[in-house]
Amino acid sequence: MKVFLLLILVLVVVAAVVAWRRGSAARERRQLDDARAEAQRWYERLGGQVMNLHGDDPAARQALADAGERYNAAGGQLQQAKTVRQCELARESALEGLAYVRAARTAMGIDPGPELPPLHGAQGAGRLTREREVTVQGQHYRAGPQPGPETPHYYPGGRIQGRPVPSGWYSTPVWKTALGAGAGALGGMLIFDALLSPGFGDMGFTEGYEEGFQDAAGDFGQGDWDGQGDWGGGDFGGDI
Secondary structure, three states, X not given: XXXXXXXXXXXXXXXXXXXXXXXXXXXXXXHHHHHHHHHHHHHHHXXXXXXXXXXXXXXHHHHHHHHHHHHHHHHHHHHHOOOHHHHHHHHHXXXXXXXXXXXXXXXXXXXXXOOOOOOHHHOOOOEOOOOEEEEEOXXXXXXXXOOEOOEOEEEOOEEEOOEEEOEEEEOOOHHHXXXXXXXXXXXXXXXXXXXXXXXXXXXXXXXXXXXXXXXXXXXXXXXXXXXXXXXXXXXXXXXX
């Protein structure tokens, strides 16, 4: 009798484990399907914009080219995605592309369209709200909140070498240099330091780096950084 009861107990436990595993597998499949559908939705929306928008303005053309690059990246990621995380990365690429589309539409003087979900990679980066202009190692650089002949390169915001870089329009795609290796990466970061640190553009390169950016970095957590991606009163505008 005891053996029979023990056998029944074992069968019940085995059945429960099998049911739990099946339920867990089903939940994972649903999560993956939902994540894939979400990424696909933004990817298709980006594709429609990339195919139908054409701009003559240099800033618009550049932003659309960057949007097309993100479209291709998102498509490749979706084809290879086998996990929820991989689908989320494809979604992020598609959203980045749509951020470039909004920038292109702004440069073309038309409605940028509805707001997008926040980019994960841009959290904590903020945005430029006034013009910045510096000279670093004999080269002139500009950045600001609006596109123009001297600022045709849009950046949706993010972190470069661990440092927040706000969204805005730049005279050159310095982030591509900063993401490189060796001296190229260092040079790119020095340019960002110059453009974005308080007082840098007015005080000169060396003095500004030491007294402007370093002081601002040392003040993180003491009132200048509010944890919402804004530096100095809601965005970078007060200090940058």
